[in-house]
Structures are given as structure tokens and as C-alpha cells.
Amino acid sequence: MVRKKGVLTVIGKILIVLFLFIEIYPIFWILMSSFKSSAEFTLTPSYALPQGIYYQNYIDAWNRGRMNTYFVNSVIVTFISLALIMVLSSTSAFALTKMKWKNRGARSPCS
């Protein structure tokens, strides 16, 4: 689409950058905070970047925080439900759209 580079486009560009910043900065901040030791987290301002990569947090979370067990639990739940969803929804979707039978056209009340 051909379009003149008007004021609106510039405003849009500024807004989108602002918007992206708002959407991404918290995630970036929590990621940076995860590399701080608790002393550093308490002593420096929250927005400061970490002084070094302190990865002990991750080791602690995995071992002492029992993330290893929780991770395995999540994987088991995800795989079983994903397998069921794939099999059940693809078969019933095929039957509903391609196969021919009476009353298959009943629509959901919400659409």
C-alpha cells in the first residue's frame, strides 16, 4: 500500500515503540532480577542492571525449590492432555465437517 509519510505515521511509530517497551520491559526486568543475588537485589535500585550473572538462583530454584519435580509433573500433564486433545478433536472435527450425517449442522450457541 502506497502511503505518504504523514504525522499520523510518525505518531504511530512512537506509540508502537512505547507500547512494545511497556509490554516487554517487565519481562526483561524480571529476567535481569533473576541474575541478582538477594543482597544485590536489596541494595541496588530495582531498575539497575545486574553486576554479574549470579546463576545460583536457578540452581536453588531447581533443587531447593523442588522445580525438578514440578517440571516433570507439568510435562506429564501436558503430554497426556495434548495427546488426548489432538486425537479427540481432530477425529470429531473431521466427522463434523467432512462426513455426512443428519443434524451435524447444529451450531454452537456462542458463535
Place this chain on the structure above:
Amino acid sequence: MERVLRDKKAIALFVLPALCIFVGVIFVPIVWTLIYSLFSGMPGVNFTYYGIQNYIDMFSNKQTVNAIAVNWKYIAIVTPCQVGFGLLAALMVHYSVRKYKTLARTLIFIPTVLPAVAVAQMFIKMYALTPNYGLFNSILDKLGLQSLIQAWLGYSDTSFAALCLMDVWTAVGFYTVIIYGALVDIPDEIIEAARIDGANSFGLFRRILLPMLKTMITTCFVFSFTGTIKMFESATALTKGGPGQATTSMTMNMYQNAFKFNEFGYGSAIAVIILLQCLLVTLIINKVGKERY
């Protein structure tokens, strides 16, 4: 081929498992809840027939009335913000970004895939006052606005606003991507024709884009509404319904009554009321969405 497609056994094999699970997980509990809502007490302990008294009690129960008010305030703020900012962001991504469209879209979508509990933990840290300033307070400190520094989750007004902000932040990417998808499908010729006819940007938006996006925006409102009326995990993880009852939603009130106070019948009655509100408003949104304007 025709014979294969009409094979009754195959159809049954394909549809019945999903149908059984659907009926077992959705319809049976709904009917069950309807029946429960006419009783009082806990099944197996002190379960007695109570008629529609549960529904009448709801009006005199301050906490339930408060929860309904809080929930509707939340819906009135969060739903328009989610869809509105989503629409705005989609328009900006489509018309203002030239080179990095996919990148922008992906970045906006990231918060949506994060689990609600993790997002809530992150926001608790951001709103924190003690042991040291969180992100908000330290930025305010840096900007010299010391008077605004406060425990954001400690007062009813600010904690409600904090919850709204978090939920808009989380969901906006989802609606951006949906509306962007619809925006891409609008043929360029139509927009070019409107431009040649002398439409300015606002006219273009009002007369061309909005009508063509209407179906998608309606769907977004339905998604957003059904998501916000179920307000539970984000509020539970961020504020636990507090301070006081300031962020207790209908579902949280239902949960408290049914599982903490062991008033299963009353909890079921609240669930039925939530279901009715959900159906009614979804119907209204769809009706409004189909209207010509």
C-alpha cells in the same frame, strides 16, 4: 467415497469419545450445579432441600453483592481496555511499522503465553514497597515523585487498579494478534479506492476498517468478557481478593462459600448466576455486533 463418508460406525467412533468427555465435563456438572443450587449445606453432611432461598439469600449477603459489584467494575474497565488497546496496537503494527512487523507482533504476543501465576508474582515484585522498592516505586523515586511511593497492593483503590493494569497488560497481545490477522485480510484495493475517493485516515478507519473488522472485534469482546467474568487466578495470585474484599470476584466468592464455608448449595447458586450473566451478555454482544451501522 460417499459410502465411506456415510458410515455410521465410523462417525460414532470419531464423535462419541469427544462427545462423552464433553458431556461428562461440561453438561453433567452444569445440571448437577443447578440441582445443588436448590439445596443448602454440604452433600453427605447436612444437605437439605432449600428451594430458591439460596437465590434470595444472595441479595442480603453483603459479600456476594460486593463481589458482583467488584466483578462488574472490573469487566467495565478491563474488557474495553483489552480490546481497545488491542485494536490500536494492531492498527499501529499494520500501518506504522514497515520492516519489523513480525518482530513487533511476536514481542507484543509474549505476555499472553506467560502463566497467570508467574505474571502475578512478577507484578507483586514490581508493586513492592518492602523490603525494598519494586520497579514502580524505584522509578517514582528516581523521578522525584516521593509522595506517590506507596504499597500499591495495600489499599483497595490502588490494588484494584493494579489488578486491572496487570490483566490488560497480559491479554492485550492476544487481541492485537487476532485483530491484526483480520486487518491483513482486508484487500489493499478497497483501501486504495477509499483513498482515491478522498477518505482521510479517520474516515478510512470509521467507514472501511471498522465495518470490516466488526466480526473479529465482536469475537474479541466475547473472548474478553468470558475471560474477565471468570476473573479468578490473576486476582487470587496477585491480591488473594484483598485488601478486605476489594478485589474479590464472583468466582472467588463462590469458591469461598462452597469450599471454605462448606455452603455447597449457596456456592452452586452463585455459579448458576454467573453462568446466566455470561450467557446473557454474550448474546447481547453478539446481537450488537450483528447490527448494521
